[in-house]
Amino acid sequence: MRAVDIIRAKRDGDALSREAIDAFVAGVTSGSWPDYQVSALLMAIVLKGMNAVETSWLTDAMVRSGDRVNLRHIPGIKVGKHSTGGVGDKVSIILAPLAAACGVTVPKMSGRGLGHTGGTLDKLESIPGFRVALSLDEYITQLAEIGCCLISQTATIAPADKALYALRDVTGTIESLPLIASSIMSKKLAEGSEALVLDVKCGRGAFMHRPADARALARSMVSIGTAAGVRTECLITQMDVPLGHAVGNALEIAECIEVLRGQGPADLIELVVRLGSRMVRLAKKAATDEESAALVRHALSSGAALARFRLMVARQGGDPAVVDDPSRLPSARLKHVMTAPRRGVVTALDALLVGRAAVALGAGRDKKGDEVDLSAGIVLLKKPQDEVAAGEPVMELHYNDPSRLAGALPLVTQAMVIGDQPPATQPLVLGWVHDSGETMFVVS
Ligand code: URA
Numbered sequence: 001m002r003a004v005d006i007i008r009a010k011r012d013g014d015a016l017s018r019e020a021i022d023a024f025v026a027g028v029t030s031g032s033w034p035d036y037q038v039s040a041l042l043m044a045i046v047l048k049g050m051n052a053v054e055t056s057w058l059t060d061a062m063v064r065s066g067d068r069v070n071l072r073h074i075p076g077i078k079v080g081k082h083s084t085g086g087v088g089d090k091v092s093i094i095l096a097p098l099a100a101a102c103g104v105t106v107p108k109m110s111g112r113g114l115g116h117t118g119g120t121l122d123k124l125e126s127i128p129g130f131r132v133a134l135s136l137d138e139y140i141t142q143l144a145e146i147g148c149c150l151i152s153q154t155a156t157i158a159p160a161d162k163a164l165y166a167l168r169d170v171t172g173t174i175e176s177l178p179l180i181a182s183s184i185m186s187k188k189l190a191e192g193s194e195a196l197v198l199d200v201k202c203g204r205g206a207f208m209h210r211p212a213d214a215r216a217l218a219r220s221m222v223s224i225g226t227a228a229g230v231r232t233e234c235l236i237t238q239m240d241v242p243l244g245h246a247v248g249n250a251l252e253i254a255e256c257i258e259v260l261r262g263q264g265p266a267d268l269i270e271l272v273v274r275l276g277s278r279m280v281r282l283a284k285k286a287a288t289d290e291e292s293a294a295l296v297r298h299a300l301s302s303g304a305a306l307a308r309f310r311l312m313v314a315r316q317g318g319d320p321a322v323v324d325d326p327s328r329l330p331s332a333r334l335k336h337v338m339t340a341p342r343r344g345v346v347t348a349l350d351a352l353l354v355g356r357a358a359v360a361l362g363a364g365r366d367k368k369g370d371e372v373d374l375s376a377g378i379v380l381l382k383k384p385q386d387e388v389a390a391g392e393p394v395m396e397l398h399y400n401d402p403s404r405l406a407g408a409l410p411l412v413t414q415a416m417v418i419g420d421q422p423p424a425t426q427p428l429v430l431g432w433v434h435d436s437g438e439t440m441f442v443v444s
Contacts, residue, residue: 001023003024003027003033003037004037006020006023006041007037007044010041010048011044013048016054021057021058021061022057022061024038025061025065026061028065028160028164029065029160029163031163038163038164038167039167039171039173042164042167042168042176042179043171043172045173046173046175046176046179049178052220052223054178055178055181055220055223055224056224056228058178059185059186059189060228061160062158062164062182062183063186063190063228065158066157066160067190069140069157069191071107071140071194074105076105076283076285077195077282078104078107078143078192078193078194078195079099079106079193079194079195079196079197079279079282080107080188080195080197081095081099081108081196081197081198081199081275082184082188082196083198083201084180084184084198084199084200084206084207084217085117085206085207086201086205086239086242086243087117087118087242087243087247087352087354087355088243088244088245088246088351088354088380089117089118089201089239090118090120090123090244090246090255090256090268091243091268091275092110092120092150093123093124093150093252093256094268094272094305094309095276095279096148096149096150096312097305097306097309097312098272098276098296099147099148099276099280099283100147100148100308100312101147101299101305102276102280102283102285102292102295102296102299103147103280103283104279104280105143105147105148105283106147106149106279107139107143107149107191107192107193108148108151109151109152109153109154109157109187109191110124110150111152111153112152113359113364113365113372115359115364116364117205117206118248118249118252118358118364120150121152122249122364122372122374123249123250123256124150124253124316124318126249126250126374126375127253127313127319128318128330129319130316130318131316131317131318132150132151132152132316133151133152134149134151134316136154136156139154140192142316145315146312147308148308149312149316150312150316151316153187157187157190158186158187158190161183161186161187164179165183177217181217181221182224184198184221185221188225193230195231196230196231196232196233197275198232198233198234199234199235199237199271200218200221200234200236201237201238201239202239203239204240204351204352205239205240205241205242205350205351205352205355206239206351211430211431211440211442214430215236215431215433218234218236218433221234222234222433226435231435232434232435233278233432233435234432234433234434235274235275235278235429236429236430236433237429237430238426238430239351240350240351240426241348241350242349242354242355243268244264244265244267244380245379245380245383246377246379246380247354247358247363247377248358248361248363248377248378249363249372249375249377250330250331250375250377251375251379251398253322255268257306257326259272259300260300260305260306260309261303261306262300262303270428271428271429272296272300273297273300274429276296277292277293277295280292280295306323329375330375331375331398332373332376332377333400334399334400334405335396335397336396336397336399336405336409337393337395338393338396338409338413339392339393339394340382340388340389340391340392340394342390343388343389343390344387344418345385345386345387345419345420345421345423346382346383346385346417346418347384347417347418347421348384348416348417349380349384349415349416350414350415350416353412354378354380354411354415356411357378357397357407357408357411357412358376358378360404360411361373361377361398361405362404363376363377363378373399373400373401375398376398376404378408378412379396379398381395381396382395384422384423388418394416395416397412426442427442430442
C-alpha cells in the first residue's frame, strides 16, 4: 500500500484497515517511510482520531515490531504496573519489590523523565552503581530469581514505538489518546506482563487534565489489554498536587526507602497500598481486597519489601548500603529554604509548577539528551490542608548550580497558595476502570 493513500484516508476521517496500519508500522520500523510521511499520518491521527479496533491493531503491530518477552516458565501470573506520569510519582520503585515480597512477579520496563514529569530510570540511577540497561537474558533471570527487576526498554522491545515517540515529541503529536494508549500498551504487552495495573494520572501535573479524558484513556487501555488476553485495570488518581514530599531523583529514592521502612507520607502510602493490593489480587495471591491490603501492609511493616528492594539494588549493581544509610545518595551543595509569606492554611500546591521548578533546578531535562542533576529537587514541607505560620519553612530547593535558582523561585512562589480556609478535600483515587465495569468517584 502506498503511504500517501494511507495518509489521505486518515486525513479524510476514514478508519484504517489492518493492512494499512501494518504497512505504516512496518515502514516506521524499517525506516522505509520517510519522517515527513510518518509525521503527516501522526498528525492526521491526532486530528481525526482512531476507533477502538484501529487502536488495538496499532498496538498489536507495534508489539510485533520487536520481541515479546515470554515469561511463562516462571510460575504464577506476572503482573506489570505503569503510571502515565506525574510529579513526585515514585510508586513503581516501591511497588516492584513490595509486590515481589508478596509473591508476585513484576516485569517492569520503565522510562526517563518527560517534560515536567520524573522518570523511574533517572531516579534509580541516583543509587550509586545501579544499572538500568540489563540484557533481556539478565532481566528474565532476575525476574525468575527475585521476582522484580526495573530496567530500561531494550532495543528490541517495541522499536516502532521508540521511533514514533521520538517523532511525536518534536511534531506536536504527543497529545492523542490512541497514540498514547497504543504507545504505553505496546511496551507493557511486550515486556512479558500477563496482567496489568495502570495508574492513569489526572490533573494539573498530568497529561490528562480532566477526569473525563483520563477515563477515556483508561477505557482505551483496558480494551487493548483485554483484546490481547492481558487482564488490565486502571486506577485514575489525582495529580493536581505532587505525590509525597520529595520531587527530584535522589530525594525521591530517599522517600521510597522511608516508605519501604513502613514510614513516609500518607498520600504516597495510600496509593502504594491501593495499587499493590490490586496487583496482589490480579496475581491471585489473596482471595479478598481486605486480605490483599493486609498482605501489602504487612510486607511494608515487616521489612520484607525493604529486604527485596535491597536485593534488587544489589543484583543491579547498586550500592545496597544506601538502603540503610540514604545519606550515601548524592546530595546537593546548596539549599534554599522558602518560607510562608503569611499565616494561614495551604489551599493549593500546583504539581505542574513544582515539576517545572524541579526541572529548572536541574532535576529534569530541558531537551533530549541533557544531563540530569541527580541530587537536585524540591522537598515539600507543607501541602494542602497544612496550617502555616508567617515565616515558617514551606519548601526546600536543592541545587548545585547557583544560576538555576532564579528560574525556579517564581515557579514555586506561584505554586503554593496560602489562604484562610482549608480547601475541600479531594480523594486520591478518582476512578477505577476494569474489564467488567468502572466506578468514577469524581466526574467532570
Ligand atoms: N508515555 C508513553 O510511553 N507514551 C506516550 O505516548 C505518553 C506517555
